[in-house]
Amino acid sequence: MTGYHHEKDQVQRRLRRVEGQIRGLQRMVDTDSYCIEVLTQISAVTKALQSVALQLLDDHLGHCVQDAIAKGGADADAKVTEASQAIARLMRA
Numbered sequence: 544m545t546g547y548h549h550e551k552d553q554v555q556r557r558l559r560r561v562e563g564q565i566r567g568l569q570r571m572v573d574t575d576s577y578c579i580e581v582l583t584q585i586s587a588v589t590k591a592l593q594s595v596a597l598q599l600l601d602d603h604l605g606h607c608v609q610d611a612i613a614k615g616g617a618d619a620d621a622k623v624t625e626a627s628q629a630i631a632r633l634m635r636a
Contacts, residue, residue, distance in 0.1 A: 546606030547599055557595050564588045596633055600626070 547554055565588060571581050604626060611622035 546602035546604075550598070550602065554595065554598065557591070557598075561588060561591045561595070564591065593633070593636070600629060600633065603629070 545551075564584065568581065568584050568588065571584060608622045608626050611619045
């Protein structure tokens with residue numbers, strides 16, 4: 544079971560909102576909106592996606608990683624490494 548299962552509806556709503564923002568960006572490009580306005584909206588979409596990513600990461604740490612650590616063993620080490628790599632990817636984005 545995923546760490547975000549109890550907040551799945553909220554995550555889906557947030558992603559649908561981002562999807563709407565993307566469609567808005569496409570319309571802006573279609574209508575030749577001013578470059579800076581498009582870039583501003585891209586920044587807003589990027590922040591919205593980062594916010595969803597942080598929520599998912601928090602859920603992952605609080606559920607998946609925490610459960611693996613409680614059980615111990617190689618799975619715990621793997622979950623910590625996996626979370627660390629995910630954080631590194633988010634930092635590079």
